[in-house]
Amino acid sequence: MKELDLNSLPLFLAVVEAGSFTAAADRFGCTKTKVSLAIKALEQNLGLALFTRTTRQVTLTEAGQQLYQGCQPLLARLGETLGEAGASAQALSGTLRITAPADHMALSLAPAAAAFAKRHPDLNLELRSGDKVADMVREGIDLAIRMGWLKDSSLRAQKLGEFEQVLLASKGYLKEMGEPRHPSELGRHRWLEFSPLPSSLTWTFEKGDEKLQVQMHSRIKVDGTGALRSLLLAGAGLSVMARFGAQGEGELVRLLPDWRLPSGGVYAVFPPGAFVPAKVRAFVDFYRDWLAKAP
Incomplete structure (x- = not known):
């Protein structure tokens, strides 16, 4: 086995979680070709086929499933540790994409986002209105705010408050x-x-x-x-x-x-995976306080 290029592992996880090479490339801001070549090199290095490819989709092989289950928690924890270490040393930056129901967005979340943006001038915010929980990975959404009662028990969520x-x-x-x-x-x-x-x-x-x-x-x-x-x-x-x-x-x-x-609940819903970026954690904490102080 040749020396493993660890940079290919995050790309491998992205293909699994996003469901396609194209979606993984969008997630990393690179070309589909780069993702495809990285996965091919990883497969050649391991001597295993990680995906079954068709014209419409890619699915994990048994070996790919084993690799994903082994690597995902380790890389998630590594990313979380690095994020925690860097959060205290630098200002929040990049883009934070949040979705919420249209009413809640207009009446509550948008004003809160405006106040949060003033605190973090290097951070870009993208707010998307919608009443349904989107495919957060495919659409690049960092955080969804949802109201009422969550039907899907598999969602990773935190309760932020309640409403009458x-x-x-x-x-x-x-x-x-x-x-x-x-x-x-x-x-x-x-x-x-x-x-x-x-x-x-x-x-x-x-x-x-x-x-x-x-x-x-x-x-x-x-x-x-x-x-x-x-x-x-x-x-x-x-x-x-x-x-x-x-x-x-x-x-x-x-x-x-x-x-x-x-009463209904206000929930923060996160994409799949253990790692929650510092920008998301910061906004969730800010918005929980905002809701608690709301009249």
């Missing part, structure tokens, strides 16, 4: 259908279903010692908070939104204010 949920309807809708005075009256109302929620039609209301679970019925289902607000404003029905998402909309009325709905 409120029942809303437009003034026009209430003029047409009347305002409910008790959760038991909600069954006769038009419900707007927000499909990303794990139990989007079953809601539990609490008031003191009283607790009532209500099963809703819906003809309209939506998967984005912006569209949900538009439907509410159009008088299409009533629904639940995060309290901060209802701010600034004079036409939306909070219903049953004496009744409490389950």
